[in-house]
Amino acid sequence: MAATITASAVRTCFGDGPATWDALLRGDCGVAPLRRVDPRRVGVEHGYPIADDRPFGPGRWLADCVTEALAAAGVDPRRRRVVSLVGTGLRESAEVERAALGGTVDFPAERLHFGPAVTDAAPGVGRVVTLANACSAGGHALALAQDLVETGEADAVLVGGTDASTASMLAMIGRVAASPTDRVRPFDADRAGVLLGDGAVVLVVEADRPGTGLARLLGTGLSCDAGHETAPDRDGILRAVCDAHRRADRRPEQVDLVLAHGTGTALNDETEAGVLAEVFAGCAPGPLVTALKGAVGHTSGGSALLSVAVAIEALRTGRVPPVIGLRRPTPEAAGLRLVRDRAVVARPRVAQVDAFGFGGLNAVTLLEAS
Amino acid sequence: MSGVVTGCGVVSAAGDSVADVLTAIRAGAAVRADVRDRFAEPLPEVEAPAIADFDVRGLLGRKGTSFLDRATALAMVACGRALADGELTPDDDNRHRIGVVLGTTTGSLKSTMDFSRETLVQEKPYLVNPVLFPNTVMNCAAGQAAIRHGLRGVNATVAGGPLAFLYALRYALNAIRRGYADALLVGGVEEYTPNTAWAARLTDAGPAGEASAVYLLRRRGAEATGARAEVLSVATGFAPDDADAGLAGCARRALATAGVRAADVWALAGDDGDGLRDAVPATAERLPVRPALGDCQAAAGALAFGALLARYAEEPASAGRPALVTGRSRDGGVAAAVVRGWAGGGDDHR
Numbered sequence: 001m002a003a004t005i006t007a008s009a010v011r012t013c014f015g016d017g018p019a020t021w022d023a024l025l026r027g028d029c030g031v032a033p034l035r036r037v038d039p040r041r042v043g044v045e046h047g048y049p050i051a052d053d054r055p056f057g058p059g060r061w062l063a064d065c066v067t068e069a070l071a072a073a074g075v076d077p078r079r080r081r082v083v084s085l086v087g088t089g090l091r092e093s094a095e096v097e098r099a100a101l102g103g104t105v106d107f108p109a110e111r112l113h114f115g116p117a118v119t120d121a122a123p124g125v126g127r128v129v130t131l132a133n134a135c136s137a138g139g140h141a142l143a144l145a146q147d148l149v150e151t152g153e154a155d156a157v158l159v160g161g162t163d164a165s166t167a168s169m170l171a172m173i174g175r176v177a178a179s180p181t182d183r184v185r186p187f188d189a190d191r192a193g194v195l196l197g198d199g200a201v202v203l204v205v206e207a208d209r210p211g212t213g214l215a216r217l218l219g220t221g222l223s224c225d226a227g228h229e230t231a232p233d234r235d236g237i238l239r240a241v242c243d244a245h246r247r248a249d250r251r252p253e254q255v256d257l258v259l260a261h262g263t264g265t266a267l268n269d270e271t272e273a274g275v276l277a278e279v280f281a282g283c284a285p286g287p288l289v290t291a292l293k294g295a296v297g298h299t300s301g302g303s304a305l306l307s308v309a310v311a312i313e314a315l316r317t318g319r320v321p322p323v324i325g326l327r328r329p330t331p332e333a334a335g336l337r338l339v340r341d342r343a344v345v346a347r348p349r350v351a352q353v354d355a356f357g358f359g360g361l362n363a364v365t366l367l368e369a370s
Numbered sequence: 371m372s373g374v375v376t377g378c379g380v381v382s383a384a385g386d387s388v389a390d391v392l393t394a395i396r397a398g399a400a401v402r403a404d405v406r407d408r409f410a411e412p413l414p415e416v417e418a419p420a421i422a423d424f425d426v427r428g429l430l431g432r433k434g435t436s437f438l439d440r441a442t443a444l445a446m447v448a449c450g451r452a453l454a455d456g457e458l459t460p461d462d463d464n465r466h467r468i469g470v471v472l473g474t475t476t477g478s479l480k481s482t483m484d485f486s487r488e489t490l491v492q493e494k495p496y497l498v499n500p501v502l503f504p505n506t507v508m509n510c511a512a513g514q515a516a517i518r519h520g521l522r523g524v525n526a527t528v529a530g531g532p533l534a535f536l537y538a539l540r541y542a543l544n545a546i547r548r549g550y551a552d553a554l555l556v557g558g559v560e561e562y563t564p565n566t567a568w569a570a571r572l573t574d575a576g577p578a579g580e581a582s583a584v585y586l587l588r589r590r591g592a593e594a595t596g597a598r599a600e601v602l603s604v605a606t607g608f609a610p611d612d613a614d615a616g617l618a619g620c621a622r623r624a625l626a627t628a629g630v631r632a633a634d635v636w637a638l639a640g641d642d643g644d645g646l647r648d649a650v651p652a653t654a655e656r657l658p659v660r661p662a663l664g665d666c667q668a669a670a671g672a673l674a675f676g677a678l679l680a681r682y683a684e685e686p687a688s689a690g691r692p693a694l695v696t697g698r699s700r701d702g703g704v705a706a707a708v709v710r711g712w713a714g715g716g717d718d719h720r
Contacts, residue, residue, distance in 0.1 A: 147548050152627065247549060 003149045004213030004370065006156075007073035007204040008309045009065035012296045013048040013197055016068075021313050023295065024321035025343045030296055031183045031195065036094070037167045043174025046182060047165055048197030048297025055095055056107075058162040059117035061200035062086065066121040066158055073156070073204040077124030080155040084128040085145055086114040087137030087161040089300035089357070091130065094166045118158065125158065135261075137161060138201065138304035139355035139363025143220035145205040155206065162200035163300035169196065184298065185325035186262030186291040187269050187333040194263045197297020201305035211370075215312045218350070218366040219247030225360025232271040232356050240362035241279050244352065248366035253283040255366070256348035257314055259307035261356045262291030262323070263298055272354060273333035288346055290339040294325030304355030308365060311351040315369040318347050373546045374597045377456020377586035379448040379557075380676055383419045383579060383663055386451075391583075391673055392680035394662040400577070401662055411564040414571040419579040419664035420562035430518075437501050438514070439478040440561035444582035445511035446518050449555045453519060456586035457596070458553060460520045469523030469551045470512045471542040472584075473534025473558035473668040477508035477527075480563040511559055523551045533606070533697045534558050535583075535671030536705035540604035546589050557584030558672035570665050575700075579664025583672035598679050599711035602628035602692070610702030614645035617704040621649045621694055628708040630692045637681060637688075639674035640696035650694065657681065671697045675709070682711030689713055 010017035013030035023030070030048045039045040050061065066084070075082060092112045099105045110116060113130035133140045138161030145157035174180070177193040185191040208216060221243030225236030245252065261272055280286040292307055299306055314320050322339045329338060353365040380386055383401045384394035394401050403422040405413055426435050426443045435443065449470065453460070460468055476482065485506045488498040504510055509527035516525050524545050530537040535558035542556040560566070562580035570576035587601065605624035609616020625632055635650040639657040657677045659670050666673055675695050682688050688711070695707040 147544070151544060151547060 002208045003146045003205050003217045004208040005203050005215050005217055005312060006206050006213045007069040008214060008312055009068035009072065009202045010306065010309050011050060011061040011065060011200045012299070012306065013050055014296070017309065020296070021310070024292070024310065025319060027322055027324060027342060028295060029183060029324050030197070034170070037165070037170055042167060042170040043180065044170045044195070045180045047195050050198035055098065056092055056111065057164045057198065058088065058092060058200060059111070059114055062114055062160050062162040062202065063117045063121035065160065065200050065202035066118055069158065069202040069204050070122055073206070075156045075204055077122050082122070082125050082156045082158060083148055083154040084118045084122070084125050084158040084160065085141040086118065086128065086130045087133065087141035087301045087304070088114070088130060089134050089137055089163050090166050090169060094164060097167050114162070122158065133361045134357030134359055135298065135300050136304055136355035136357035136361045136363040137301040139220060139353070139365055140222065140361070142203070142217070142305065142308065142365055143222055143363060146217055146220065149205050149207055157205045158202055159205055159305065160200065160202040161302035161305040163302050164198045165196035183325050184264040184293045186260065186264045186294050186323050187273060187329050187338060188264070188326045189328045189330045191264040191266070191269065194265050194293070194298050197299040199296060199299030199302040199306055201302050201309050203305060203308065213370045215315050215370055216368040218250065218368050219244055220363055220365040221245070221247055223362045225362070227360050230358055231267050233360055234271055234275055236360050237271065237275045237356060237362050238278065240364045241275060244364040244366050250350055250366060252280050255280070255287045255350050255352050256346070257311065257320060257351040258287045258289045259311045259351060259353045260289055260291040261354040262293055264293060264325070268356065269330060270332045272356070273330065273336060277332065277335050286337055287352070288320050288339055288344065288348065289336045290320055291323045294323055304353065304363060307353045307355065308367065311353050311367055315348055315351055315367065318345055319343050320346050320348065372590050373543050373587040373601045374590045375585045375599045375601065375679070376588050376596050377452045377458065378676060378679060379451025379455060379584045381421060381424065381444050381448050382581040382583065382673060383421050388676035388680040389683070392677045395657050395659060395677050398661055400664065405562070409564050413564055413567050415567065415577060418562060418567060418577050419662070421580055437505070439481045439505045439510070440563065441478045441559050442505065442511045442514045444561060444580070445472060445557070445559040445584070446515045448557060448559070448582040448584040449515040449519055452555050452557070452584040452586045458586060464552070465520050466522045467552040468521045469525050469545070469554050470516045470521055471524065471526045471528065471538045471545070471554050471556045472512040472515070473538035473671070474508055474511065474527055474529050475531045475534060475560065475667045476529070477510055478505055478561060479565040479569065480561070481505035483565050515555070521555070524554065530699070530703065531667050532670050532699050533703050533705045534668035535675065536604055536695065536697050536707055537606065539601060539707055540606060542587050543601055543604060546587060553586060553588045555584050556587050557582065558669040560667045560669040575665045577664045579666040581663065581666050581669040581673055583669055583676050585675065597712065599682065599709050602630065602708040602710060604705065604707040606705040608703055613698050613702050613704055616702065617642055617645045617696060617698055617706065618649040620704045621646055621696065621706040624694070624706045624708045628692065630708055634692055635694055636691040637678060637693040638696065639678045639693065640671065642696045642698050645698070646696065655681070671695060678709060679711060683713055686713040
């Protein structure tokens with residue numbers, strides 16, 4: 001049994017969904033000077049920001065996506081049972097920092113999660129649940145969305161992911177890089193680490209009806225490494241990939257495209273490339289592999305669903321955008337069919353989306369063209 | 371897709387089978403055991419609906435049982451019996467797909483309170499016995515049962531007092547429907563100790579009872595021979611202002627999900643029959659647990675479920691007819707499960 005994704009709305013440094021897709025196909029890089037934080041104080045100079053410095057950015061971008069996605073899907077939450085799940089890494093923590101620095105708390109605590117943002121944009125939504133789970137939050141939300149739809153607990157699920165950087169998160173990144181990173185280079189031998197991006201994504205998940213929908217949601221495999229807090233674990237990631245394939249009832253050779261997590265960090269990229277090489281070892285020629293973070297940055301809780309949204313466009317249009325920032329692949333990734341330099345035309349039917357979060361939280365989703 | 375019950379394990383004041391539970395419920399009088407000499411601490415009563423003779427070492431052996439609290443030991447025994455009754459032997463091929471989901475109120479109240487008290491009354495550096503610490507975690511029973519029986523699948527403890535079994539059943543049904551496990555031991559456990567006895571007395575809920583009832587729930591069609599009942603749906607709700615209406619709403623939702631007409635409900639197990647006067651036929655048989663077995667909290671729903679299984683077993687004419695298991699908590703939590711049972715044993719009733 002499968003669920004279907006009937007709408008997708010996106011906000012990134014490039015703009016809305018169509019603007020983002022066009023930029024990805026052109027091979028644009030959205031890196032820019034940081035906007036809302038003083039670079040000298042955090043040791044990071046660049047990010048992939050949305051040009052919007054008003055407070056509560058993640059909630060507002062999410063609300064815009066909710067409105068757009070509901071209209072596109074033709075779903076009225078006042079007439080159907082609609083639940084909303086929002087995955088996030090940092091929630092509205094930037095406003096806590098602002099309040100702490102300014103000495104004034106000028107908002108109610110419930111604005112820190114996304115209940116009011118979603119219900120204002122979509123009156124009638126039954127429940128809004130904000131999920132954590134770090135940078136795989138969107139993937140976990142998507143898994144739960146499929147459960148809710150397929151068990152009949154909801155007619156439709158608004159599954160969202162949203163994040164903007166906070167000063168504390170930037171300061172942490174600034175402390176772990178030898179020198180400030182100028183851009184994200186997934187799977188590149190000369191990668192210098194990760195940068196954060198702003199982004200929000202909302203997908204509408206409904207029960208599968210033949211002939212409708214943007215793409216079929218086959219299944220999401222979940223695992224927890226229960227190992228190191230920040231280092232990804234080969235076995236844990238492998239379990240999530242295998243779980244996804246088993247739930248989707250697809251074999252590795254049926255996967256045509258992989259949207260990799262690809263953070264541009266040594267630990268992630270080597271581990272992920274190794275797992276992909278292992279999973280697809282018996283497949284010739286193996287799936288195309290691309291990754292978005294070189295173009296849009298690491299959008300944290302939004303990143304899993306952003307990859308899903310791009311995978312949907314690839315399945316629909318037969319075009320696959322390249323890995324931006326990739327010049328010379330790292331040895332572990334050398335055997336993968338990385339899409340480089342320019343978009344390629346292909347006919348992918350099944351796409352795999354990887355998402356891994358701090359804490360060893362892995363979520364791997366399989367989608368199929370409608 | 372639904373879950374099929376193919377085995378059960380019961381330890382109760384009425385006896386060690388679902389038939390014993392049904393007999394006690396039907397008799398209507400409180401089951402009594404002499405509890406005077408059972409604990410060093412004073413009790414609010416000399417007799418209680420507690421299990422008269424529970425020999426942990428006789429049932430589980432000496433090894434590893436010295437420090438088990440009563441709730442954990444009861445759960446371990448009931449889990450073992452449910453596996454044996456369902457003829458499921460965990461081995462290296464299947465143990466990763468077999469799990470445990472148990473309902474609880476607070477874990478072992480005695481373990482937690484004793485440990486807390488020690489930290490307050492002992493001399494610094496607080497000479498508390500670290501061996502007893504594991505008993506204070508709420509998921510101790512489910513974890514120990516999994517360790518004992520080698521079950522590596524989903525392991526969950528769902529807290530909910532009188533609703534805990536129905537919550538656990540809902541969790542287990544979802545886990546099976548969604549493919550996270552092939553077989554789950556699902557049940558509820560409650561121990562009788564001075565702590566629960568006084569808690570029941572002081573909150574006017576008493577007398578406190580105790581029991582552990584565990585059922586083997588398997589994916590429908592997965593070698594589910596000997597099916598005794600099918601769990602069709604579970605609905606939960608929260609209605610602090612009008613629990614009767616909330617429970618009736620829950621029952622209606624559960625029946626609708628199961629595709630069952632309210633008029634076809636032939637039996638109602640649980641202590642909440644009155645609240646469902648308008649939701650199910652007045653002729654539906656009532657099987658209340660509390661008058662016979664006391665306030666069994668997290669085990670109450672599991673005992674009600676067991677009484678239903680026994681009722682199906684003794685009356686072949688009831689085969690395939692739907693029944694409800696209901697529960698409510700003092701704070702307004704409500705839940706209802708729709709079950710369909712058979713005389714059971716030997717046949718696959720798909």
